[in-house]
Amino acid sequence: MTFALRSLIVIVSSLFAVSGFAGDRPHVILVMADDQGWGDMGYNGHPVIQTPNFDEAAASGIRFDHFYAAAPVCSPTRASVLTGRNPNRLGVYQWGYPIRPQEMTIAEVLKENGYTTGHFGKWHLGSVRNTSESKPGNHGFDRWVSAPNFYENGGTLSDEGTAVTYEGVESSFIAVGCALDWIKGALEEEKPIFAVIWFGSPHGPHIAADEDLAIYADEEEKLRHFYGEISGMDRAYGKLGEELDAMGIRDNTLLWYCSDNGALPKIGSTGGYRGNKGLVYEGGLLVPSILEWPAKFPDHRVVKGRGNTFDIFPTVLDVLGIETPGKHVLDGESLVPLISGAADSRSRSMGFWHSARRGIGTPSEDWMQGLKAAQAEGKDLPPNEAVVAAMKLSDPAETVESVSGHSAWIDGDWKLHRIVNRKSGEISFELYDLGKDPREEKDVAADHPEIAKKMKTALAEWMDSVIHSLNGGEYQ
Numbered sequence: 001m002t003f004a005l006r007s008l009i010v011i012v013s014s015l016f017a018v019s020g021f022a023g024d025r026p027h028v029i030l031v032m033a034d035d036q037g038w039g040d041m042g043y044n045g046h047p048v049i050q051t052p053n054f055d056e057a058a059a060s061g062i063r064f065d066h067f068y069a070a071a072p073v074c075s076p077t078r079a080s081v082l083t084g085r086n087p088n089r090l091g092v093y094q095w096g097y098p099i100r101p102q103e104m105t106i107a108e109v110l111k112e113n114g115y116t117t118g119h120f121g122k123w124h125l126g127s128v129r130n131t132s133e134s135k136p137g138n139h140g141f142d143r144w145v146s147a148p149n150f151y152e153n154g155g156t157l158s159d160e161g162t163a164v165t166y167e168g169v170e171s172s173f174i175a176v177g178c179a180l181d182w183i184k185g186a187l188e189e190e191k192p193i194f195a196v197i198w199f200g201s202p203h204g205p206h207i208a209a210d211e212d213l214a215i216y217a218d219e220e221e222k223l224r225h226f227y228g229e230i231s232g233m234d235r236a237y238g239k240l241g242e243e244l245d246a247m248g249i250r251d252n253t254l255l256w257y258c259s260d261n262g263a264l265p266k267i268g269s270t271g272g273y274r275g276n277k278g279l280v281y282e283g284g285l286l287v288p289s290i291l292e293w294p295a296k297f298p299d300h301r302v303v304k305g306r307g308n309t310f311d312i313f314p315t316v317l318d319v320l321g322i323e324t325p326g327k328h329v330l331d332g333e334s335l336v337p338l339i340s341g342a343a344d345s346r347s348r349s350m351g352f353w354h355s356a357r358r359g360i361g362t363p364s365e366d367w368m369q370g371l372k373a374a375q376a377e378g379k380d381l382p383p384n385e386a387v388v389a390a391m392k393l394s395d396p397a398e399t400v401e402s403v404s405g406h407s408a409w410i411d412g413d414w415k416l417h418r419i420v421n422r423k424s425g426e427i428s429f430e431l432y433d434l435g436k437d438p439r440e441e442k443d444v445a446a447d448h449p450e451i452a453k454k455m456k457t458a459l460a461e462w463m464d465s466v467i468h469s470l471n472g473g474e475y476q
């Protein structure tokens with residue numbers, strides 16, 4: 001990086017920090033879909049799905065065209081948003097694994113800096129019962145109405161430990177409605193707001209509301225419900241924007257939308273990229289992402305540089321002028337240079353690591369109905385034993401070999417894959433030039449041995465650092 005560019009970035013960051021603490025700090029709202037692929041958006045060229053509110057946001061705000069989920073499945077990516085770290089550092093290897101109590105979340109940091117905080121919708125980072133160490137309230141959220149996993153229309157969620165059923169309410173509107181009720185009250189405290197709104201759609205089983213089904217009357221039944229759930233999210237996102245506008249806070253609200261992993265196989269759209277949910281190829285990682293903040297970004301911009309869900313944490317802290325406390329290593333970096341146009345690409349490489357371990361089953365509605373029945377009798381239930389056990393450090397300590405799986409390293413346009421064969425344990429490598437081959441069709445490792453060698457070394461060093469964090473070592 002040149003001295004001139006570095007100086008420009010410092011100036012831009014300073015301007016953001018000053019404006020953030022000029023007595024009018026922005027509100028911050030993070031919204032996330034569950035299983036929406038890069039191509040499952042009207043603005044990304046889907047021929048059928050109608051997403052007018054997302055399309056409008058993408059046309060007027062900051063549109064990220066190469067934005068990655070930190071993992072190709074849900075819980076790990078959600079952990080990355082809250083911590084700015086690769087999920088394997090936290091032991092969130094797969095879906096259903098909880099976030100550890102010792103992790104520092106963005107909600108905790110913002111709360112310490114004067115924000116009031118809330119979580120609404122899908123949690124999937126541990127139990128949402130009263131006695132759980134992994135409930136949102138123990139990770140920095142003042143107010144929370146959260147589900148253990150995805151939830152459907154009329155679903156049952158945990159209102160700070162109490163099971164509540166939202167009969168007759170479309171699932172995405174459950175989260176948005178609860179968030180808006182809280183925001184209206186929180187504004188009276190004259191504190192800036194940090195809200196996390198995580199939809200349970202379009203995760204299967206796909207059960208769309210009648211209003212959204214009607215849009216796709218000519219499609220086959222399965223597609224009607226899948227497409228309808230995405231349109232339901234779009235309506236809820238539009239409602240969120242309308243209400244923020246009515247409250248007079250939309251202009252000074254940083255509203256950031258993305259999905260938690262790439263497209264579902266068969267039914268979802270990757271936009272032509274290779275792979276899908278569960279795979280470390282581009283189709284399993286690339287997701288739609290839009291950032292709106294009219295007070296700071298009144299003009300539309302398309303960001304071509306690569307971003308990641310673990311970049312959300314450092315980016316938000318940067319624009320607020322808050323330093324990252326403690327010794328936690330962040331895998332993410334601030335995207336302010338990309339957003340502001342001061343840089344065309346990120347300065348750090350990106351590592352991915354999808355463990356071969358199985359996830360922890362999390363039947364949300366069954367668990368919540370069981371909790372509701374117990375509470376109706378004046379009783380409560382303890383958190384799930386498997387979730388509690390997963391929060392502890394491993395004994396014996398984990399190793400690169402014990403975590404195993406498929407990892408990758410992106411440096412500029414180069415992407416190296418390290419793939420462990422599930423049966424034999426043999427390791428193979430693939431190298432792709434994403435600039436020329438974004439669909440990862442031609443392995444060019446044999447044509448570029450020096451690049452492959454350099455990236456293998458960098459990936460190995462990064463994986464060692466992840467294991468170091470995973471085992472509770474001092475963060476370097």
